[in-house]
Amino acid sequence: MPEPIDLEYDVAADDYQTAGEASSNLKETLKILGISSSVCRRAAVITYEAEMNLVIHGGGGRIIANIDEDKVEIMTVDRGPGIPNVELAIMEGYTTASDHAREMGFGAGMGLPNIKRNADIFEIETEVGVGTTLRAVIKL
C-alpha cells in the first residue's frame, strides 16, 4: 500500500435506515485495497457494531478509519451520555438498548464484546455526560 488512507464518516443518531452505510463503505474500500477477506470481515464487524452504538447510544458521532501497511485502525467519537461502567458494558449479554433498537434486532448485549473479539487492540475512553471514544486496531 503506497500511501496510508484516512476515511471519515458522520453517523446520525437514531437513523436505522442509513445505519451501516459507513461500515459497508469501509469494507468495500478494504476489499478494493486487496486486504484479506478475513480482515475485511473483522474490520466490518468492528465498524458496524461501533456505528450502531453511535446510532443507538451515542447521539450520533464520527467514525475515523486509518489504513496503512501495518494495520487497520477504527475510531469512533461521540458526545453522548458516556458509559458509567465499562466493565459491565463489555460483558456479553449486558445491554441498555432502547425497545426500538431491540425491535430492529439490536440490544443483544454483544456489541462491545464483538468489537473486542475482532480487534488486536481495543480501548475505550469514556466520561459520563461528556462522551465516548473507542479505538480498535487490527494488525496486518
Next chain:
Amino acid sequence: MILDKIARLTDAKILCGETRLTRIDSPRAYACDLMSDVLALCSPGALLITGLTNIQIVRTAQMLDIPAVLFVRGKTPMQDTISLADESEITLIVSGMSMFQVCGILYAEGIKPCLLADAGA
C-alpha cells in the same frame, strides 16, 4: 446445500437474486433475530434464517459475507431492503414456515450449525 434446494425444501419464494440460486452453496446455517449474535456467531458463507425483515438484516449479511437470507413466517421485507440486497448480491427468499419448521427440515437434510470458531475466520 445449494440454495435452490433450500428454497424447494422450505417452499420458499425468491425475492431477489434468482439467477444466483444454483450458485450459492451454504453448508451451514444460523437462525436468529438478534443481529449482534449473528455478527458474533454466524460463519461466512452460511445461510441466515430470521424473522426480522428490516434493512439492517441486509447490512449484517454484507458485513459477514452471508450470501443468502431466508425469512420465515411469510414475512416479506420492504422494497428498500430487497433493493439493497440485490445491489449487494445477497439473495433473499421467504418461506411461510415457522423458524422451527425451517430449521428442522434443513438440519434433517444435512445443513450444519455454525461454529463459534468459524466466526470472523
